[in-house]
Amino acid sequence: MNEKYYYLAINIGSFIIPFIASFYPKANFSRKWKFIIPAILITAFIFIVWDELFTRMGVWGFNERYLTGIFIFNLPLEEILFFICIPYSSIFIYFSLNHLIERDYFFSYHQVISNVLIIILLLIGVYYLKHLYTSVTFILTSLFLAFLNLKVKPEYMGRFYFAYLFVLIPFFIVNGILTGSFIDEPIVWYNNEENLNIRLGTIPVEDAFYGLLLILNSIVIAEMLETKYGRKNEEVN
Numbered sequence: 001m002n003e004k005y006y007y008l009a010i011n012i013g014s015f016i017i018p019f020i021a022s023f024y025p026k027a028n029f030s031r032k033w034k035f036i037i038p039a040i041l042i043t044a045f046i047f048i049v050w051d052e053l054f055t056r057m058g059v060w061g062f063n064e065r066y067l068t069g070i071f072i073f074n075l076p077l078e079e080i081l082f083f084i085c086i087p088y089s090s091i092f093i094y095f096s097l098n099h100l101i102e103r104d105y106f107f108s109y110h111q112v113i114s115n116v117l118i119i120i121l122l123l124i125g126v127y128y129l130k131h132l133y134t135s136v137t138f139i140l141t142s143l144f145l146a147f148l149n150l151k152v153k154p155e156y157m158g159r160f161y162f163a164y165l166f167v168l169i170p171f172f173i174v175n176g177i178l179t180g181s182f183i184d185e186p187i188v189w190y191n192n193e194e195n196l197n198i199r200l201g202t203i204p205v206e207d208a209f210y211g212l213l214l215i216l217n218s219i220v221i222a223e224m225l226e227t228k229y230g231r232k233n234e235e236v237n
Contacts, residue, residue, distance in 0.1 A: 039221035106158035
């Protein structure tokens with residue numbers, strides 16, 4: 001494969017199997033598209049704006065060696081597709097586990113997990129305010145979890161945390177390749193002055209919480225849409 005298609009291939013590879021499996025009759029994920037797709041697009045817009053700003057500021061950037069060369073503003077097409085393909089695949093994992101596993105193993109612990117994350121992320125984010133990737137990611141994730149705890153109070157947070165453990169498996173593979181594992185150079189590079197410079201292999205530790213915020217935001221919106229409009233449809237029918 002021509003190396004300029006590597007990032008595009010990573011997106012397609014992450015997306016294609018969950019997409020095909022979405023039509024499995026006994027657990028038809030495609031029936032939830034009317035909730036999932038708007039949730040992904042709304043979240044993608046937020047993260048693309050964030051991505052554009054950080055790219056302009058030099059917090060991170062992209063290696064044109066592995067890109068098709070199609071850019072929208074300062075972002076390669078592949079980066080924009082990332083915010084569609086990865087959330088879709090991750091929500092599919094969340095949906096599949098909910099279908100396959102009836103018990104919510106983390107239900108009794110989800111508030112404790114959230115509270116610990118809220119405190120630790122907020123403290124680290126405030127302490128490292130000068131490191132933009134660290135501070136913005138950790139503070140936003142902390143505030144979003146606090147909002148969910150205090151305002152939304154979703155009962156599915158235990159299931160989300162459980163599913164995210166499984167999401168981390170492809171996460172390490174995909175982000176590992178993007179940050180330089182298994183290839184000559186990173187596809188996405190990071191300015192270490194803007195992060196803690198702590199790596200999980202080649203992956204900045206901040207990516208784990210950036211991914212958590214990205215996926216959780218999509219799931220929260222999708223769950224809200226399904227609760228609101230799914231019930232209305234049931235009442236009509």
